[in-house]
Amino acid sequence: HLARSLPLSSERDHLRPRIDLIVFMIDIKSKYSLKNVETSLAYVDASFFLGKVCFLVTGVGRVNACSIDTNAVCKLGEAYCSPVLFCELELEGVRVATAQRLLRILQICAGHIPGVSALSFVSLMRKSDVD
């Protein structure tokens, strides 16, 4: 399910399946996208931040078009205890790899991987970031 911002329209609440993972996409070329994500975060229930939220920063291939301070995004990830992934959608290889990564995270969040919970996975990711 794709949405431009949160909150989601309440019209379709009863038809919507359970949400296992929320990926907030931030375009490095658009400060507006970051502001939009920051505003939308307020509408997310606190329970999601136990490993069911991740930030995806796109457009990182073009350093010269950067309108956002990447430190600010990393700080955002830290503040919300959620991983920050960087990718370049215009490169097919990276696009496919990122999609596979997100799919894996989704499988964990949906409880399809026995022995790994969303929370344990996210603390694993955070530990490897620090290393």
Added chain:
Amino acid sequence: ESVDAQKIAWLLRKAWTLYSVTPLFRFHRARLTEYARLLSAFIAAEKRKGLAVEVGVELDIKVALTSLADLRGSELDQAALLVQLSSRSQTSSRNSEDKLVWSGWFCSMFGDDFSENVLEDFTCLPLFLSHGAESYTTLVGSWFQKTFDCCFRRLAISPLNLSWMVAMWAGCKLDRAASAVELVFSVPCLSQPLDISYAIHPEDAKALWDTVQKTPGEITQEEVDVFMDCLYAHFHRHFKIHLSATKLVKVSTAVASAHCDGIVKILHSQYLPGVLMLLTELAISQIQ
């Protein structure tokens, strides 16, 4: 630190194209006349090969290399190096003056972080600025690359860095009446390109920056963000357009103007060291 206005008048109000340059290997300042001669011969040879710059009039290119001792940040910086190409048309009279056709200069303004880690035989002048035909820039650049084993790369300026520049320069105190602060945005994803030009009265811009900046002489990313957000919010209130979703491509203030393609114009001698220091920093981060 104060720069003699007369001495640097030549670099004001000219559009300079920016490059980052890796350290020069075995460059000796005592040999400038020899280098000038070699570069002149190289240019003449390239022309004979058919890579002529100007078609038609036969131009004799004279090369001058000058060391600019005052153009540096600290004693740790290398003095700037100026390269000038002048032409004397062979068809005109003997008394005709040389006409400057191209100039380029290497400089390092407070680039000591970079130069302190460099080995002995290397000279650090990470910022290169050129003005004149690109064909001459290519000729001079290839000679320097061959002779000193260095590498030139165009220096682009990201929207993030442009916003730093406009915040810094809009906040500068100027004695004379200043020109407007202008920001140009390019709107993405449209069938026809659209540019938005946003002009602000310089006093309003300075007043805004003064309310944002907490410590004089220090600028943080947060302060730059607040400054830009105020400008964006003001624009949105009037035109219902989110400038933050567009690409900032050019900023203009009374101090200097800069374009994302890596072209700057320095308009005021007073803040020259500050402008060059920022550009040196950008060049260094591109090299590293």
